[in-house]
Amino acid sequence: MAKPRSGPYICGIDAALDVVSGKWKGLILWELDTYDVRRFAELRRGLPGVSEKMLTQHLREMEQDGLVHREVYAEVPPRVEYSLTEHGRSLNAALGPLGRWGMDRIARERTELVEHRDAEILPRPS
Amino acid sequence: MAKPRSGPYICGIDAALDVVSGKWKGLILWELDTYDVRRFAELRRGLPGVSEKMLTQHLREMEQDGLVHREVYAEVPPRVEYSLTEHGRSLNAALGPLGRWGMDRIARERTELVEHRDAEILPRPS
């Protein structure tokens, strides 16, 4: 048992966040959405810094949650392909507005940083 | 320092999740969206099970992230009112589709549970 699903949720946000929270899950979703089908090692290269343990763990949880499909080919060397299920794709669609909000936040943060920097560099216009 | 913001994000989802992840933040957002203005103790009563420490901590972080506005009245007994900022409201709007997806997930889970239960109660229709 990887995670004891926290049972009855208070609202939909709860239920959705439970499924996407996890350091790499957003990126995995993104990667599988843009590439359609990806092998384990491809995903690992696509998420720089992820450990193999976390990648397998997250993929298993997402499989349990019905977001990703795992196809194992009985070959040597082994081949495992991951792709999004219908639910995974609909989750990604539902994450669209949130992603756009996040982009705005990044842009906002950057302009604030720039303003701060300018304020430090030019505190008093002589 | 409450949280070292993880710096440059890879995508918008990252940036947005960084802001809403936290055990009670979704509920706080929801509460402030439905009631518009809430005092500390009202929020605490609205989130059954939250500790005072976590509530203040989450509210401070959300204030730092520009999601909530904190208005302190110099009265005795003290009065502090929390409300959503423009960004907080837009975040809530962006969370709408995700919330609906979560509701679907809850419904889906429930029907699966019912099917399981039926399968156990009526394994063989005599």
Next chain:
DNA sequence: TGGGGTACTTACCACAAGGTGAGTGAGGAA
């Protein structure tokens, strides 16, 4: 005089999430 409400802060503690490094077993490249 004692209790409750207001909005916190602080210290301490437990558990979960995540990172590290090793091992697996077969095949192909150097």
Next chain:
DNA sequence: TTCCTCACTCACCTTGTGGTAAGTACCCCA
């Protein structure tokens, strides 16, 4: 012959997140 790749698993350790309980300073009500 040694290393690398594939897709993991396992044991161990560190960090982060959240919970508990107490303290604070002032006021109102019984």
